[in-house]
Amino acid sequence: MAGFGAAPAGNHNPNKSFEVIQPPSDSVSSLSFSPRTNHLVATSWDNQVRCWELTRNGASVTSVPKASMSHDQPVLCSAWKDDGTTVFSGGCDKQAKMWSLMSGGQPVTVAMHDAPIKEIAWIPEMNVLVTGSWDKTLKYWDTRQSNPVHTQQLPERCYALTVRHPLMVVGTADRNLVVFNLQNPQAEFKRITSPLKYQTRCVAAFPDQQGFLVGSIEGRVGVHHLDDSQISKNFTFKCHRDNNDIYSVNSLNFHPVYHTFATAGSDGAFNFWDKDSKQRLKAMSRCSQPIPCSAFNNDGTIYAYSVCYDWSKGAENHNPATAKTYIFLHSPQEAEVKAKPRVGTSNRK
Amino acid sequence: MGKKKKRAASKVWCYYCDREFDDEKILVQHQKAKHFKCHACHKKLSTASGMAIHVLQVHKEAVTKVPNAKPGRESTEIEIYGMQGIPPDVLAAHYGEEDEEAPPKVAKVEPRSAQLAANIVPGALGVRYPPQPTLGTVPPVYNPALSVPPGGWAMPPRAQPWFPPYPAVSVTPPMPAPLPPMQQPLFPVQAAVPPTSSATFPSSLQITPPGLPSSSIAQNSPADLKSLVAHASVGPTIADGSVVNSHSYASGPNTGGPSIGPPPVITNKAPATQPATNEVYLVWDDEAMSMEERRMSLPKYQVHDETSQMNSIDAAIDRRISESRLAGRMAF
Numbered sequence: 001m002a003g004f005g006a007a008p009a010g011n012h013n014p015n016k017s018f019e020v021i022q023p024p025s026d027s028v029s030s031l032s033f034s035p036r037t038n039h040l041v042a043t044s045w046d047n048q049v050r051c052w053e054l055t056r057n058g059a060s061v062t063s064v065p066k067a068s069m070s071h072d073q074p075v076l077c078s079a080w081k082d083d084g085t086t087v088f089s090g091g092c093d094k095q096a097k098m099w100s101l102m103s104g105g106q107p108v109t110v111a112m113h114d115a116p117i118k119e120i121a122w123i124p125e126m127n128v129l130v131t132g133s134w135d136k137t138l139k140y141w142d143t144r145q146s147n148p149v150h151t152q153q154l155p156e157r158c159y160a161l162t163v164r165h166p167l168m169v170v171g172t173a174d175r176n177l178v179v180f181n182l183q184n185p186q187a188e189f190k191r192i193t194s195p196l197k198y199q200t201r202c203v204a205a206f207p208d209q210q211g212f213l214v215g216s217i218e219g220r221v222g223v224h225h226l227d228d229s230q231i232s233k234n235f236t237f238k239c240h241r242d243n244n245d246i247y248s249v250n251s252l253n254f255h256p257v258y259h260t261f262a263t264a265g266s267d268g269a270f271n272f273w274d275k276d277s278k279q280r281l282k283a284m285s286r287c288s289q290p291i292p293c294s295a296f297n298n299d300g301t302i303y304a305y306s307v308c309y310d311w312s313k314g315a316e317n318h319n320p321a322t323a324k325t326y327i328f329l330h331s332p333q334e335a336e337v338k339a340k341p342r343v344g345t346s347n348r349k
Numbered sequence: 350m351g352k353k354k355k356r357a358a359s360k361v362w363c364y365y366c367d368r369e370f371d372d373e374k375i376l377v378q379h380q381k382a383k384h385f386k387c388h389a390c391h392k393k394l395s396t397a398s399g400m401a402i403h404v405l406q407v408h409k410e411a412v413t414k415v416p417n418a419k420p421g422r423e424s425t426e427i428e429i430y431g432m433q434g435i436p437p438d439v440l441a442a443h444y445g446e447e448d449e450e451a452p453p454k455v456a457k458v459e460p461r462s463a464q465l466a467a468n469i470v471p472g473a474l475g476v477r478y479p480p481q482p483t484l485g486t487v488p489p490v491y492n493p494a495l496s497v498p499p500g501g502w503a504m505p506p507r508a509q510p511w512f513p514p515y516p517a518v519s520v521t522p523p524m525p526a527p528l529p530p531m532q533q534p535l536f537p538v539q540a541a542v543p544p545t546s547s548a549t550f551p552s553s554l555q556i557t558p559p560g561l562p563s564s565s566i567a568q569n570s571p572a573d574l575k576s577l578v579a580h581a582s583v584g585p586t587i588a589d590g591s592v593v594n595s596h597s598y599a600s601g602p603n604t605g606g607p608s609i610g611p612p613p614v615i616t617n618k619a620p621a622t623q624p625a626t627n628e629v630y631l632v633w634d635d636e637a638m639s640m641e642e643r644r645m646s647l648p649k650y651q652v653h654d655e656t657s658q659m660n661s662i663d664a665a666i667d668r669r670i671s672e673s674r675l676a677g678r679m680a681f
Contacts (some may be wrong), residue, residue, distance in 0.1 A: 029641070045644070045650065055587075073643075073651075074645070074650050074651065076641060085532045092645055092650065116645065118641065134642065157639075157642075159639055173637075173638075198631070199636050201639075213630070217631060217633045218631055219631075225415065226360075236640065243629075244629040244630065245629070245630070245632055246629060246630065246631045246632060247633075248632065248633045248640070250632075266632055275559070293541065310640055311633075311641070311643055311644040312632050312633040312640055313632060313633075315641065315643070315644075315647055320399075320649075331425040
């Protein structure tokens with residue numbers, strides 16, 4: 001990490017990923033791919049929501065900036081509608097906006113909270129938008145109405161959200177994890193304390209909805225199954241650590257095809273893992289700045305990640321004059337993301 | 350099948366308790382489970398002295414005797430691993446005795462050790478969570494994860510709800526599987542649960558839509574860290590004791606191994622305290638707020654706060670005012 005007056009030491013792109021052009025001018029808070037096409041949206045602390053169109057040219061990927069819109073304050077989260085036409089974004093202005101890319105119209109405010117909106121998701125099966133905020137509520141919105149369809153109280157501020165219908169998991173402050181069955185969204189299905197001993201940073205639901213991953217600030221990921229008969233498959237593992245330094249796990253993403261997953265952390269590294277064989281498939285090189293967010297595109301051929309300061313070392317380590325923000329695109333090789341059976345000795349204890 | 354008298358030096362045996370085993374691998378597993386296991390957190394170490402050091406450093410207790418050892422064999426100073434390290438006089442004494450017994454008693458020795466082996470093997474291979482688990486071995490698989498929670502207070506409640514479900518482990522239903530087979534293994538849990546559950550969540554135990562299982566109340570006690578701790582402990586913590594971690598995660602071409610983390614000492618401490626024995630520290634250690642919240646508290650991100658709350662006219666006026674203030678405030 002950079003000290004004052006020094007450019008970030010080390011290589012900001014050691015993995016030789018493709019760089020997205022015209023990145024935001026301040027840190028990226030979220031990355032989302034369209035479910036239909038290779039359009040990437042990034043939200044940033046510079047108040048902007050930007051959209052690029054990505055194109056594969058043989059082995060490389062190029063980006064073309066397409067559009068952008070702004071909020072009044074930093075934007076923290078984004079989500080695409082399932083038809084790939086509309087982007088939702090929410091942030092510190094306590095609003096969520098709906099931005100129709102197709103029509104090119106002005107974004108419309110579709111949600112409001114009493115505190116910044118940290119997480120947002122579109123639930124196609126219910127045709128609602130769900131927003132999670134630091135005001136300790138989750139709200140469901142029919143975008144045509146100004147009042148929420150339902151307001152769900154959370155035990156604490158919303159820090160993380162993942163949806164795979166009908167499974168929805170909300171991670172809040174104080175290590176609460178609230179599980180919802182979206183067929184009965186007004187009731188908490190289950191509320192558990194995180195298996196990790198430290199603050200929840202991110203959650204990701206299994207593609208088969210049997211459970212979820214949870215990542216914490218303590219360089220650890222928990223694999224949690226919901227059904228008691230699968231309790232024995234629960235485990236946690238350490239990652240994103242470097243000798244004496246323990247970095248936060250900032251992002252968890254499942255590969256849409258292979259159902260392996262990637263973790264990205266404040267150490268600037270991203271790794272690919274297979275939870276079923278309990279293996280790390282690939283460790284990528286560490287970038288010189290943290291990776292606050294990442295995403296797979298709809299078919300898993302592109303993994304986008306942002307390299308920029310995530311505030312993990314506080315304000316002291318941020319020099320706005322020299323801070324750089326990057327968004328990189330990595331084309332995962334099959335060996336990196338395809339599940340592998342375990343080789344070698346059995347798991348002796 | 351006739352066994353030769355001096356096959357593999359007439360079988361390996363454990364220095365601490367004189368039990369015999371078919372091969373050294375099993376002997377080592379026995380030693381780890383019986384003699385090198387921490388009594389507080391059930392972590393299995395590799396030697397007796399290692400275990401003593403662990404208990405001293407982590408649980409702040411002095412261990413003077415090797416657990417389950419015969420008198421005279423209890424010293425933690427003597428370094429035994431498998432058959433290695435056994436003092437020659439003890440070694441000779443053991444075989445001397447065996448020689449005397451051998452001719453008339455070889456028939457007895459074999460069935461006895463075979464029986465022992467039969468006992469040991471399933472347990473040793475318990476890592477695959479056999480349906481009929483040897484509770485002596487399976488808990489150790491889970492227990493290391495219990496080094497995660499502070500202290501041993503999580504132990505007693507853990508013991509109750511989690512043993513019964515072991516048989517359930519062998520049931521691996523895909524979610525759409527019908528509920529009845531799942532409910533069977535759940536019954537023991539449900540029985541054990543009511544005493545421990547705070548029952549604040551009247552979750553439906555019975556009919557749940559496919560995709561989400563009938564819930565276990567055991568996991569519903571929101572404030573009950575214990576059950577959660579136990580829950581977490583049920584699956585082997587991959588990274589616990591970097592030993593386990595490095596075995597479990599077979600990494601591909603590896604650039605520096607972030608998965609081989611610092612020793613488990615960290616996980617024993619309560620959150621927000623730094624482990625005293627190691628220099629490790631969390632890069633972001635503020636439990637009370639997230640990175641984004643801290644960042645938001647920076648004035649530069651709050652400049653427009655006033656405007657977003659007001660209607661457009663006031664917003665315009667205020668914007669003009671705050672912009673002029675900003676101009677004066679620009680310090681960085």
